[in-house]
Amino acid sequence: MKKALLVDDHPVIRAAVRLVLEREGFKHFYEASSVGEALSILREHAVDLVVLDLVMPGGDGLELLGRIKASDWLCLVLVFTSLDPLFFQERCMRAGAMAYVAKTNDLNQLQKAAHAVMANYTFFVRLPSVSQDPRQRSEKEMIDKLSNRELTILRYLAQGMSNKAIAELMHLSHKTVSTYKTRLIEKLGVNAAVHLRDFAVRNHLI
Structure with a gap:
């Protein structure tokens, strides 16, 4: 039974992500609205996938990514955030994330990313070339x-x-x-x- 942890301080976003993951066969969900809550859940429960926002009260998603990478938790991380991938995607890759999806995309992109990650593939957007300015x-x-x-x-x-x-x-x-x-x-x-x-x-x- 696939288990997911949804880390986002907006209940509506968590509900939408949950619906997407249910279509990918996830049956059990944990939810956290802060980094502290997420860490408590990860210490007590084994999860297959963490869907992580980078912007939350009480801490920073990049910090949580680093904690997960340094731990022995066997979970994959999909970043789902409003922050521009131009500046944050590569950092998330280095910190161990398997996918990066901007919230400006439709939920089909999130589902594709979740499907790829659970098949042990990465899912990152092709970044535009930096302006010549x-x-x-x-x-x-x-x-x-x-x-x-x-x-x-x-x-x-x-x-x-x-x-x-x-x-x-x-x-x-x-x-x-x-x-x-x-x-x-x-x-x-x-x-x-x-x-x-x-x-x-x-x-x-x-």
Whole structure:
């Protein structure tokens, strides 16, 4: 009996994913709306497939991917998210995901991905070539050089979260988050923290 864990903070999305997976023969489902809930379920139950959103309260999907890869859990991961594959698909591949489907696609793509993954194939989209605009190309290169944690903190800062809120969410010290912010300003070549949001919006990171 195939079992799946659906990790998404939107109940409607989880319900839609469940219907798709039922057509692929899944009979048993666990659901989590946060990284913490997902980890608790994975520690207690064996699942065949994890369908994972990257954007959730209480943690980051990339972090969960890394935890799964480092564990001995024998589950496959299909990323189903609103984030642009141009910046996140390759990271997910490196972190062990078997498939990446953007939520802008219809659910047939999700079903095709689930079918491929359960047959032990990968399912990733063909990415467009990077724009020849020198600024866009150089910004893509800068983003690619960020660590997963740097990218996560950049997204939180761009969403207007305070250092204190980010520190609590990611279980870091306030000083550590402040150091990351300074490092991001330097690495991305912006003049001040306020411009991090402009950078993130321009590159579809939020």
